[in-house]
Amino acid sequence: MIEILSATALATVQDLGRNGSLRWGVGSSGAMDKLALAAGNLMLGNDANAAGIEVPVFPFKLRFDEDCAFALTGADCAARLDDEALLPWWAHRARAGQVLTLGLPQGGARRGSRAMVCVAGGIDVPEVLGSRSTQLRGAFGGHEGRALRRGDVLRAARAGADGVTGFGLVPPALALPLDVDGVPAVRVLPAAEYLRFEEASRAAFWSKPWKITAQSDRYGYRLEGEALRPVAPMEMRSHGIVPGVIQVPHSGQPIIQMRDAQPSGGYPKFGTVIEADLWRLGQAPIGSRIRFVETNWDEAVAALEETEAWLCKVGRMVGLHRGSPAVAS
Structure with a gap:
């Protein structure tokens, strides 16, 4: 279980998006930084599409009420677990009662603006039209169809601090600069x-x-x-x-x-x-x-293949840490 301790009105539960519903007038939603979400999930052994918490306003705090493996990706927010400084783009382990704090994004002129908190198994909220993403305008999906509030409690789909942690990735902003x-x-x-x-x-x-x-x-x-x-x-x-x-x-x-x-x-x-x-x-x-x-079209396709190759590399690297041939999905 995870309890939200911040009063920010803009953090939401997101997965990779709601596909196939445009014909009903329903937009895709999903993480603003899909690479950050997919990579964080792969680090934890989740499906790449598992739901995480997207945080765009800081500082942001949550408490782990159970032992939990988690990953921080996206913007480097000088995160802390209780009083311990945490590395960004890294898989971590929390114990019951510990508080995660995300501070202001770091990095000067090249800083990011959104952090992604992924947990073992993903955030467990109901699927709506095939997705767990929050659709704010329609007030559905995610947690009660709205942004997270202080006191909200979310369930991790896989409880316990199982799995391999203590490793990280080179962020795509450095691996795929433009x-x-x-x-x-x-x-x-x-x-x-x-x-x-x-x-x-x-x-x-x-x-x-x-x-x-x-x-x-x-x-x-x-x-x-x-x-x-x-x-x-x-x-x-x-x-x-x-x-x-x-x-x-x-x-x-x-x-x-x-x-x-x-x-x-x-x-x-x-x-x-x-x-x-x-x-x-x-x-x-x-x-x-x-x-x-x-x-042009060919260059756009090649760019998409490049990002998919980066995710596959992430999957292989995670597989080596976990002792199994993981492949990004």
Whole structure:
């Protein structure tokens, strides 16, 4: 059992997402940094899709009411177990009564923004439409369809501090770096209405950094930069969209749809952040700047294969520590 000790209103239970429900108007949800969740689960011998706790606001505290193996991935938050400092991207062991504290993210200009707490067996909440992810707008999934509150009690699917701990990983931000002139970057495929924007706007999109504004959350990241101007005004009917799609409202300031994105929208689509890079965007702090790199379909597929190869490497390494040939799923 795990008891939440913080009053933060934004920590949620998430797995890798709710697939196959867009036709019913239900978005995917899921962890903003899927690599962090999958890797933390593999370190504990869980299925990669087991549910964990995504923490975007700090400090954050929880108490382990039973012995438990757990892993910390995502942002380095100067974590402590009681008074003991913990390494990030590491498998740890807690005893009943110990308190885990996550402090402010470390790392200076390249810091992350979300920590993931994974536990042995995963967080045990009911599946809704095939997923344990919290869908905040629909108020279902996760723990009672809402963000976690002080006093909430969660059950770990596998009690006890069993399994191998005391080892860690090189984070994907170091293993799979991507930046432009020292600014974190993500790769983007031009979308359907890309050529209907002025050439100067298209050039500015790729050549200048964009600020992630305070009006950003799990639903979408609102950016600030040189306005993207269409060649002529565009009015469109609502159409299907997915996480990663970059829409341009009348203001010309782009919005990137994130994991809790609604399944339809009517703004023109300028581009799409590739699936392999959404974890990078999910870790970008509010107020930070990002760059965009134009890519093509073949490069996007190769990037996804690269992230899958990294997870397979994690699975093999964990298998060596556990004395069995584990493979990432």
